[in-house]
Amino acid sequence: MSNKEAESGSIQEKSYKKQRDPHEYATKDEREAEDDFLAPARWWFITTLFPLVAGTFGPVATAFSICALAQSWRIVADPTNTTEQQGQDVSDPSWLIIVNAISLGIAILTNMLMLMQMAEKVPYRIAALFVVFGWWISSALLLGLVAAAPSQLPLPSGQARTWSQAYYYAILAAGIYGVIGTMLAVTAYGVYRGRYATKFKLTTAQRTLMVQTMFFLGYVLAAAEVYSYIEDWPYLDAVYFEIVTVFTIGFGDYAPKTHLGRSLAFPMVIGGILFVGLIIGSIRTLVLQGGSTKVSRRTLEKARQRALQSLDHESGTIRVGLFRKHDVGHTAPTELGKRRQEFDTMRKVQYRARKVNQLLALVVSGGAWMGLWIIGSVVFWKAEQVYGGWSFFDAIWFTYISFLTVGYGDFEPTSQAAKTAFVFWALLALPTLTVLIGAIGDNLSEVINSTALKIAEAPWLAGTTLQRGAIKSKKGVGGKHKDTKPPGFMDAEHEPGVKVDHPHFGDDKAHADAAHSMAMDFHHAKGLEADEAEIRKHRDKARRYRGYLLFKAVKDVVTHVDASPPRRYKYDEWSWFLKILGEDENNPKNHRALHAIKHEDENHGPGTGIGQGGFHGGKEGEITPWSWLGPRSPLMSSTSEPHWLLERLMSALETELYEMLTELERREVLDEGKDGGLPSKEETQSQVEVGSEPT
Numbered sequence: 249m250s251n252k253e254a255e256s257g258s259i260q261e262k263s264y265k266k267q268r269d270p271h272e273y274a275t276k277d278e279r280e281a282e283d284d285f286l287a288p289a290r291w292w293f294i295t296t297l298f299p300l301v302a303g304t305f306g307p308v309a310t311a312f313s314i315c316a317l318a319q320s321w322r323i324v325a326d327p328t329n330t331t332e333q334q335g336q337d338v339s340d341p342s343w344l345i346i347v348n349a350i351s352l353g354i355a356i357l358t359n360m361l362m363l364m365q366m367a368e369k370v371p372y373r374i375a376a377l378f379v380v381f382g383w384w385i386s387s388a389l390l391l392g393l394v395a396a397a398p399s400q401l402p403l404p405s406g407q408a409r410t411w412s413q414a415y416y417y418a419i420l421a422a423g424i425y426g427v428i429g430t431m432l433a434v435t436a437y438g439v440y441r442g443r444y445a446t447k448f449k450l451t452t453a454q455r456t457l458m459v460q461t462m463f464f465l466g467y468v469l470a471a472a473e474v475y476s477y478i479e480d481w482p483y484l485d486a487v488y489f490e491i492v493t494v495f496t497i498g499f500g501d502y503a504p505k506t507h508l509g510r511s512l513a514f515p516m517v518i519g520g521i522l523f524v525g526l527i528i529g530s531i532r533t534l535v536l537q538g539g540s541t542k543v544s545r546r547t548l549e550k551a552r553q554r555a556l557q558s559l560d561h562e563s564g565t566i567r568v569g570l571f572r573k574h575d576v577g578h579t580a581p582t583e584l585g586k587r588r589q590e591f592d593t594m595r596k597v598q599y600r601a602r603k604v605n606q607l608l609a610l611v612v613s614g615g616a617w618m619g620l621w622i623i624g625s626v627v628f629w630k631a632e633q634v635y636g637g638w639s640f641f642d643a644i645w646f647t648y649i650s651f652l653t654v655g656y657g658d659f660e661p662t663s664q665a666a667k668t669a670f671v672f673w674a675l676l677a678l679p680t681l682t683v684l685i686g687a688i689g690d691n692l693s694e695v696i697n698s699t700a701l702k703i704a705e706a707p708w709l710a711g712t713t714l715q716r717g718a719i720k721s722k723k724g725v726g727g728k729h730k731d732t733k734p735p736g737f738m739d740a741e742h743e744p745g746v747k748v749d750h751p752h753f754g755d756d757k758a759h760a761d762a763a764h765s766m767a768m769d770f771h772h773a774k775g776l777e778a779d780e781a782e783i784r785k786h787r788d789k790a791r792r793y794r795g796y797l798l799f800k801a802v803k804d805v806v807t808h809v810d811a812s813p814p815r816r817y818k819y820d821e822w823s824w825f826l827k828i829l830g831e832d833e834n835n836p837k838n839h840r841a842l843h844a845i846k847h848e849d850e851n852h853g854p855g856t857g858i859g860q861g862g863f864h865g866g867k868e869g870e871i872t873p874w875s876w877l878g879p880r881s882p883l884m885s886s887t888s889e890p891h892w893l894l895e896r897l898m899s900a901l902e903t904e905l906y907e908m909l910t911e912l913e914r915r916e917v918l919d920e921g922k923d924g925g926l927p928s929k930e931e932t933q934s935q936v937e938v939g940s941e942p943t
Contacts, residue, residue: 303458309424316418358382383429390422416668494520499660631666840873
């Protein structure tokens with residue numbers, strides 16, 4: 249490489265690194281931040297996930313604070329009972345109740361302020377400081393009470409003394425307050441340093457998750473108060489009953505005995521289950537899929553960069569994976585062949601990144617599930633070791649059965665600590681299990697589908713409905729492009745007027761000529777030198793069929809928009825779409841060399857400029873080259889390929905129809921001028937006012 253090229257590469261490398269400046273990331277909106285594959289994933293976690301977690305767990309901690317205030321912190325168990333379920337409360341001193349109430353009040357105000365902050369009713373720089381210190385103050389007050397309790401609130405003498413569920417709820421609330429306050433402090437630090445935007449990068453749907461959580465917890469606490477009164481249960485035992493019920497576990501240790509309690513259970517259970525389903529669905533869709541999108545986009549970008557870094561200039565190969573190398577056009581005799589090899593290599597990069605992302609999701613969700621299983625088992629084992637006499641295996645069995653919401657009833661929490669721990673554990677367990685099931689399904693679906701297709705294609709099933717359905721599924725939903733592309737459209741040179749028998753394009757190659765002329769027309773319009781007569785010839789031929797071809801392409805792509813799994817087009821299909829959008833894959837002037845991709849200017853997103861005659865990122869008359877392996881490749885888009893193409897095709901069709909309308913109006917004016925001279929501006933205005941036609 250020459251010194252000039254090396255110097256250019258160094259400049260481009262600095263520009264490439266500059267794109268990762270967090271100040272630029274701060275200007276992006278929620279969707280742009282999620283789709284930005286150049287930004288490190290930690291920026292998305294800090295600006296989106298941290299506030300979302302705080303907004304979800306803030307109401308949880310506040311509900312636990314209410315529980316910590318609802319009952320005395322000390323209890324003397326009934327000596328005739330072998331468990332801690334029954335006993336007598338020991339009154340708390342007034343100073344503990346006052347400090348506890350102050351902590352709860354600050355937490356409620358902080359929740360309201362954070363909710364207004366998420367709704368963008370309060371400026372971030374005003375609210376952030378109060379929110380962070382609000383959580384920290386609430387945490388410090390409860391931690392102080394918990395730390396002082398053993399010395400300032402000695403338990404009565406005797407073996408039946410213990411701390412009540414309220415004491416353990418205070419510990420949980422203090423811990424959650426401290427964690428979410430610290431998370432928001434990290435976000436606020438980046439904002440005040442100018443690294444992130446002065447508002448949370450949350451979509452409207454994500455902002456509603458905090459409201460959903462508030463309503464669900466309010467529903468649980470209110471229902472617990474009702475059942476505490478009707479069934480004469482301690483309030484915190486009623487809270488435990490509500491959680492066991494709405495999560496459909498049903499140990500059987502608590503059940504309504506009165507007619508009124510059983511009657512109210514009909515609407516209460518249904519309402520609680522609907523709330524749980526709504527929140528779990530929101531967590532999976534809004535939080536986890538958003539995080540998965542960000543991580544998968546970043547994983548694809550890293551895989552693409554690694555592939556380009558492994559480029560061997562002498563052999564023209566790129567390494568995808570540990571051992572496999574792929575030709576990227578070094579030996580291809582034509583430009584079209586080189587582009588096809590680039591496209592195929594990018595598909596392999598996509599496939600590898602997708603597998604890595606699926607495996608990562610499975611490992612993370614499986615690790616979270618395993619962690620909750622083991623940690624929960626240890627906690628329940630220690631909490632029930634004295635009164636319940638549980639072994640560690642008993643705790644593992646109980647936790648596993650509860651995880652799956654089976655609830656045989658052979659084991660249930662009986663101690664004060666175990667009941668409190670179970671309420672918090674259950675709030676985490678069911679969403680985690682749902683995410684794990686989704687990750688397993690994503691990893692197994694392709695294997696199961698491919699195995700089913702192979703079985704359906706067996707010779708002994710030839711001609712059956714099952715095999716015909718498998719062949720149709722393999723081709724993809726609405727896969728008609730190979731039938732609707734005109735013959736010869738990918739030829740570098742084709743001869744107009746060749747008679748063919750084609751069901752959609754008549755008796756000649758007029759449509760293929762039009763597609764060729766469209767590309768030539770766009771290229772000439774963007775500054776390529778050509779004879780004026782040649783430009784006029786291509787322009788007239790292109791306009792003759794351009795609208796029809798665009799409309800037909802839109803009609804085909806619409807059938808693929810909702811395909812599951814999302815439709816991925818072959819290179820022949822992409823070539824056809826690009827050609828009717830003005831991009832000719834045969835033209836090397838539009839294509840970037842692979843060695844220049846490493847430090848390519850990335851100011852534009854994937855596919856910038858397509859549908860306007862090419863990827864035009866520079867001044868008027870310039871064509872910015874691009875590559876299938878570059879960051880501006882259409883295959884790097886976060887949207888599905890049908891959605892991406894449909895947007896470009898519709899834009900091009902809109903432009904074409906507008907130009908046709910303008911041309912018709914111009915010709916009408918010219919015709920009117922030939923007949924009797926052009927009307928004056930005053931005459932035209934007067935005719936418009938009276939509603940008459942120009943003469």
